[in-house]
Amino acid sequence: MRLATVLTPMSDENLQLAAQCGVTDVVHRYPGNDIATLRAAKQRIAAFGMSLSVVEGYLPIENIKLGCDDGRELELLKTLIRQMAELDIRLLCYNFMTGTDWVRTRVNAPERGGAKVTAFALSEVDAAMRLGYKPADSRLDELARKLTPAGLWDQLERLLNALLPVAEECGVTLAMHPDDPPLPELLGKPRIMHSIEGFERLIRLAPSPANAICFCQGTFAAMGVDIPATIRLLGPHIKYVHFRDVRGSRESFAETFHDNGPTDMAAAMRAYREVGFNGPMRPDHVPQMVGEDDGEPGYTMLGRLFAYGYIRGLMHATA
Secondary structure, three states, X not given: OEEEEEOOOOOHHHHHHHHHOOOOEEEEOOOOOOHHXXXXXXXXXXXXXXXXXXXXXXOOOHHHHHOOOOOHHHHHHHHHHHHHHHOOOOEEEEEOOOOOOOEEOEEEEEOHHHOEEEEEEHHHHHHOEEOOOOOOOHHHHHHHHHOOHHHHHHHHHHHHHHHHHHHHHHOOEEEEEOOOOOOOEEOOEXXXXXXXXXXXXXXHHOOOOOEEEEEEHHHHHHOOOOHHHHHHHHHHHEEEEEOOOEXXXXXXXXXXXXXXXXXXXXXXXXXXXXXXXXXXXXXXXXXXXXXXXXXXXXXXXXXXXXXXXXXXXXXXXXO
């Protein structure tokens, strides 16, 4: 398995820090439809001795989820997959949450030593903060509220039927991220990727080596499942890992330091080894530490440095 990261910002300093900590793979947000942007990022990352191996986030996919795409979003995704293949970038991570991305109701919950973490409470959902994403278009928001789970599954099946042949031809894997928080409905909108059963259905829906899972460990922990057992259950289909932990339930939880949550992280790492996972694994959300109040909650750098060392240590200890 390979230590990966997202960097916000992707500055020279952060790239150098990641390389110094043993990171090998870097994640890039959707670059738009000009391959020059992705090519330049790949070259820049390579200059620091690392590889650009994942595209994740900000994808042109919202209309597809809602069943109102006129074909433009689908073509953009096909173009992206072909461009990724041309540049030898082999993993595309997406989600099927309508109208939102990951949702939190607090960004300053206290953690060890006064660090701040993001948290979610269903009882406070009216004050939910969507981090890193601009508010949904009101028209799309209305359409999302009219969706049913069955309709969402139909849209997902159409997307996979259209994209998987291109992904297979190009050697690119599509990795589905779970709903975060993993609730069957949020803010009046249905969700379908909030349980183990949902991911089993995803795999049955389109049996293909290009149809895979992003195992966001903190989201699965919020489901209340046994993490090592779930890794073993879904193992052959896990191609990308967000390695993190939360304390609480799907209705109310807070992020933790990687070594300070309820999950046996060493057991989880051993499970990844047992199922033969050899893809990129990134820290995902991290605590905001002293001096980082102006940073993006969940994505500041000091907590990421701690996470690199912790994850790398577990990788070595279980090899």
